[in-house]
Amino acid sequence: MAELTPLEDALRTVLENVKPLDTEKVFIYDALGRFLARDITSDTDKPLFNNSAMDGFAVRYEDIKEASEEKPAQLKLVGEFAAGTGENLKVGEGMAVKIFTGAPIPEGADTVVPVEYTETKNGVVYIKRAFKKGANIRLKGEDVREGEVILRKGQEIRGYEVGMLAFVNRAVIEVYRRPQVAVLSTGDELLELGEPQSRASQIRSSNHHMVYSLIESAGGVPHQLGIAPDKPEELLKVLKTCHRYDIFITTGGVSMGEKDYVQYLVREVGVDVKFHKLRIKPAKPVLFGTYGENKLFFGLPGNPVSCAVAFDLLVYPAIRTMLGAKEVFKKKLKAVLTKDFSRRDASRREFARAKVWFEGERALCEPHPKQQSHMLTSLVESNAYMIVPEDVKEIKNGEPVEVVLL
Ligand SMILES: Nc1nc2c(c(=O)[nH]1)N[C@H]1C(S)=C(S)[C@@H](COP(=O)(O)OP(=O)(O)OC[C@H]3O[C@@H](n4cnc5c(N)ncnc54)[C@H](O)[C@@H]3O)O[C@H]1N2
Numbered sequence: 001m002a003e004l005t006p007l008e009d010a011l012r013t014v015l016e017n018v019k020p021l022d023t024e025k026v027f028i029y030d031a032l033g034r035f036l037a038r039d040i041t042s043d044t045d046k047p048l049f050n051n052s053a054m055d056g057f058a059v060r061y062e063d064i065k066e067a068s069e070e071k072p073a074q075l076k077l078v079g080e081f082a083a084g085t086g087e088n089l090k091v092g093e094g095m096a097v098k099i100f101t102g103a104p105i106p107e108g109a110d111t112v113v114p115v116e117y118t119e120t121k122n123g124v125v126y127i128k129r130a131f132k133k134g135a136n137i138r139l140k141g142e143d144v145r146e147g148e149v150i151l152r153k154g155q156e157i158r159g160y161e162v163g164m165l166a167f168v169n170r171a172v173i174e175v176y177r178r179p180q181v182a183v184l185s186t187g188d189e190l191l192e193l194g195e196p197q198s199r200a201s202q203i204r205s206s207n208h209h210m211v212y213s214l215i216e217s218a219g220g221v222p223h224q225l226g227i228a229p230d231k232p233e234e235l236l237k238v239l240k241t242c243h244r245y246d247i248f249i250t251t252g253g254v255s256m257g258e259k260d261y262v263q264y265l266v267r268e269v270g271v272d273v274k275f276h277k278l279r280i281k282p283a284k285p286v287l288f289g290t291y292g293e294n295k296l297f298f299g300l301p302g303n304p305v306s307c308a309v310a311f312d313l314l315v316y317p318a319i320r321t322m323l324g325a326k327e328v329f330k331k332k333l334k335a336v337l338t339k340d341f342s343r344r345d346a347s348r349r350e351f352a353r354a355k356v357w358f359e360g361e362r363a364l365c366e367p368h369p370k371q372q373s374h375m376l377t378s379l380v381e382s383n384a385y386m387i388v389p390e391d392v393k394e395i396k397n398g399e400p401v402e403v404v405l406l
């Protein structure tokens with residue numbers, strides 16, 4: 001039997017052959033989940049001017065520094081400063097200006113007293129507590145300076161970043177293009193969604209719909225190519241369209257079966273095959289190759305769980321790299337096993353489907369009872385892969401394990 005490629009070597013090969021795509025300018029709403037291609041600087045100081053952090057009164061510290069409940073400072077109310085207004089008020093000795101959160105601090109004032117520590121009667125404001133000089137004033141430029149880099153190249157755009165971009169008046173930004181990713185399932189036995197079953201041996205295809213959605217949730221633009229039968233000429237016709245996409249994914253037909261044509265046909269459409277079988281379980285038969293600069297071909301296994309595992313371990317990081325992400329892998333963490341785990345064949349590193357949850361600071365992990373690669377329940381009832389290293393036959397309850405979060 002041909003040598004199985006270790007996962008590290010396979011990953012290295014994939015990552016050596018993929019880089020961020022070209023960039024495009026998009027409206028900030030369309031940038032969500034994508035990565036900045038350039039640093040972003042602030043158009044102005046933030047805040048733009050000294051302003052009040054509270055609803056209350058702008059005063060001079062000197063006038064209120066000894067104020068107390070028993071002996072309130074008495075100040076003359078000389079006007080009102082609301083957020084968004086720019087009245088030209090001045091606070092002189094013994095004066096107070098009514099102010100609202102966000103409004104500019106009037107000239108002469110250096111402190112804001114919140115309204116709940118005051119009382120106003122007949123044009124006189126009684127200040128019943130002393131405050132430090134500068135209290136409740138937000139200073140010009142204390143968050144961001146004009147021209148300062150506020151978001152960096154490679155940073156992911158989440159809702160927070162969209163807010164920041166709007167705050168610095170940027171409606172359009174430059175991000176990396178999303179990869180166009182095609183998926184095709186192969187197999188004579190496969191039935192499309194809604195297609196009636198005419199023979200008992202037919203199988204409802206889940207893979208091409210699952211992979212379509214996994215592509216989208218990874219940040220790629222999915223293209224659904226449906227199902228191709230195990231007929232070389234028909235399969236070849238579809239495979240020839242690979243040049244339209246950045247990544248082309250097939251599912252099924254990469255193992256030892258007589259009709260497992262994918263591995264032969266891809267070479268005919270110009271795929272330079274880099275590896276074919278991995279030393280992992282599930283997802284042993286995974287074919288990877290390139291068909292030009294930054295164009296990747298993945299032949300994923302037909303068993304649904306194997307297909308998902310291969311996608312998560314290999315295709316996901318490729319899509320994230322094309323998107324310009326810095327962190328391209330799914331998150332890993334250490335957890336404690338809560339049930340004995342054992343297996344007979346320890347020749348491959350295993351990615352066992354598992355549930356991970358937290359008790360206080362500690363992450364706990366329980367492997368799913370169904371671990372065969374045709375059992376999709378193991379995935380829908382799990383949120384992690386528990387990594388069982390090569391040559392390890394059993395892990396005991398209470399021992400540490402490494403998990404990949406899904
Ligand atoms: N003699 C050997 N046989 C197999 C080996 C091996 O090393 N020697 N490897 C096994 C492993 S591991 C896997 S995984 C599968 C992968 O096979 P293929 O990728 O060639 O996939 P198929 O043979 O087409 O199908 C396998 C299995 O998956 C079901 N399937 C296929 N496509 C879909 C789909 N779109 N949706 C849902 N289910 C699908 C198919 O009905 C089969 O049950 O090979 C083993 N065999």
Ligand code: MOO
Pocket residue numbers: 280281282283284285301303306307373
């Ligand atoms: O690798 Mo297969 O993917 O064990 O079922």
